[in-house]
Amino acid sequence: MSGDEKDKDAVTGIPAEVAWASTEARLDLGSPAADDIPLREISAPELEEVIERHGMFLRGQTGGARANLQGYDLKFRDLSGRELAGAELSGCSLRNANLEKCDLKTANLFACDMREAQLKGAILTRADLRGACMRGADLCDVTMQEADLRDGVLLKPDARGNLVAVTYNTVDADIAVANATRADMSGARLSNAFIVQTDLTDAKLRNTRFVRADLSHSNLTGADLEGADLTEATLTGAILHGTILYNVVFSGTDLTGADLAGAVFSNMNPDDPQFRLARMPRALDALGPEMREIMIQHDLWIKSNGKQGARASLERRDVSKQSLSRLNLAAANLECSVLTSCDLTGINLLMADLALSDLRSADLSNADLRGVTMRRANLMEARLTGVQAGPIQIVGAKTQRWPAHFDRARFDRAILRGGDFHQAEMSGAVFTGADLRDCNLRGAVLRDAEFDGADLRGADLSGADLRGALNLRLDD
Template identity: 30%
Template sequence: MSSIVSYVKLDSETLEAVLKLHERYANGIAGGKRASLKFVDFSGIDLSGRNLADAELTGCAFESAKLIKTIFERAILFACDFRKADLRGARMAKADMRGANLRGADLSHADLTQSDFREGEVAVADKKNGMMVVKHRMRPGDAEGTLFVGATLDGSQFNGVQAKGADFQDCSMKGAKLSGAILKDCNLAGADLQDADLTGARLEGAHFEDAILTGVALGYSKIDPKMAKGALGDPSDSAKIRAIQLENMANDHQAWWESNGSAGKHAKFDGEDLRPMASMFKGMRLTAISAVKCNGVGVRFLSTQLQGANFSEADLRGTCFAGADLRGANFTRARLKKADFRNAKLSPLRISADKTKATDFTGAEMRYANFDQADIREALFYDVDMLGASFRGAQATGAKRGKSPTAEDSGDAPAGSSAPEAQANAA
């Protein structure tokens, strides 16, 4: 089947008018109109920060465009050309990207949650007399050499994608569908691939050092052990058996706290693997538990009461603390990459009439952690790695960052410097 189409180039005034009408539509404001911009040439244009959520953008050309933090949530991006585009921090959750070309694009820290990047019927065109003669054929998405560093691809559909040499370092790819994908020479070091489907994927030369591989489906695909040093696999059989005892300990601790010590007993989860109990802690009262050096990767402490808890040196990558009460908790030297602290309480814990205990993250690794809308007043963030962490809307009065007061001065940020308000509202 063939057809004739031409790319449209909009003048700046027309484009701005369309964008403003669409932004009114996206924000539910009267008088708005959904943008329908099929086969428009946006090459090299700067649309950073604009809201194109739910827009119809089939077949558009965004080659080398500047799209930093642009909102494409649920947008129709079918067969779009994003080659060499700057999409850092773009929001593309649930976007239809079937057959799209991302070759050489930068999607560092972008959100592609549940996006669809599967094979699609795309237009292969040749220019003739200024027109496009188009033939339709099925083609997989192309992400060869693309940068996805720190991006979120949870639940995304990348089946059959051509992504040779792509960089997925530190990505969250929980439940991602990558069956049949070409991932040769990819960098997946530090990626969270819990429950991902890699059945039939080509993994020759792919790096998985320090990756989270719990529940990964490989089928006949193989990961080279030499390329997966430090990777975290499934819990051991003994850890699964031990989970029954740990569950009883958690229930006893809750009874101990609620009875003011007359029933149950204080729980210590030091060094334990908590992953087999990933969903049981939601809403529990686990105030003052000790979980030093525990493995809590991917565990959900949603709305759990954890005042004064000790998670020092724990592995808590991808752990959910959303809505939890963590006042006065100890996270010193913990691994908190991609941890979720949205709406969590992390302000000081009052111990007595004249004494409080600050929540302490000193020395923690918290790349890409999410503290949006959290209360981090007076929290300690000394010597932390917070690359890509988000603090949108966080209450940060009195929070401290920089060099630890106990560390020798090495010319870095001064000890005790207050975290600026701008940091709390950073995207």
């Protein structure tokens, strides 16, 4: 038997001094026991040689070798932008390491300590992250499609050579207090994961498995969870403003205190016990006495320049499938409101706040949207033909032009034909399949906007900021 074979465990095929396997229990990487586990040392030149040879291995060059850094101490190392796809990194410490834009596709990061690591823009597609600890890590813009973040356990051989767990603390894959804004974890397996107080704003989590995961007090604003499995998951106190929840499995999910204002469902039953414990928008009758009083006070507030009456507040109210046509709700607060399938034709929403509102299939034809705020609003399949959504001039100590804000709004399959959106702020907006024919988009800010399948024939984009725009096809 060769020396290499002798040093490997017969079951796992990896070095005998530390082996890793999947099980229901796993190592608590924040525990003293974990910090006491001996790690191998490697010098900077040695590490550089390993990485260079790994790059040669990936390119099929002679002399290349797959990187095997299992169980090494890589704390505080700068691995930004390096090629480590498929590398063996199980059990190593990457605590506080710089892995920004590092390619870690299919890498084995089983039970790695990645606390407070910088992973911004890193690629972790199909990586093995079972039992990994990423507490406090920066996961902004990371790609983790189909990654495996289930639980795991650290094993070591006993005196007889049998593998035994170092500790039996039942702490699972840990992403707590991490920044994962805009992260792509579509199809990832996060069963039993610990994701408490994590910022998942605008994250892509389609078809992700969160079975028994703990997402308590996490921020999922604007995240896309279509097809996700939240069976027996805990979302107590979580924020789900504007979150896409199409075809999500909620069996046994704990939504106590979860804020679902502006969230978009396809299969929700409000009579289910878990939804009754969540914070949901309250229904409002558009023809009822409460609405009449709101409009009387708002009209007085406008005419008296704010000296009398009260600003209309429909925040977190559900007015879906009703008519607010031609009402004057200028400067009103409609944040997180539900206006699905509403008749809003000719409505005055000048300077109104509709951030995170649900306006799917609403008809806003010929509405006054000058200076409106619709950040992260859902306008899928809405009708906005002939709207006025240019800037408004504010006269005060200093005259300024206030643009309409549609940052990260969704216009999938919406009809915006002939609308005036000049100088509008529309960064990150989604126009998939939208009708933008003859739109005035002069000087609009459309950075990182998505135009897949959008019809832009006759649209005026002169002076528009299109940096980072995706799938933009202009008619010649």
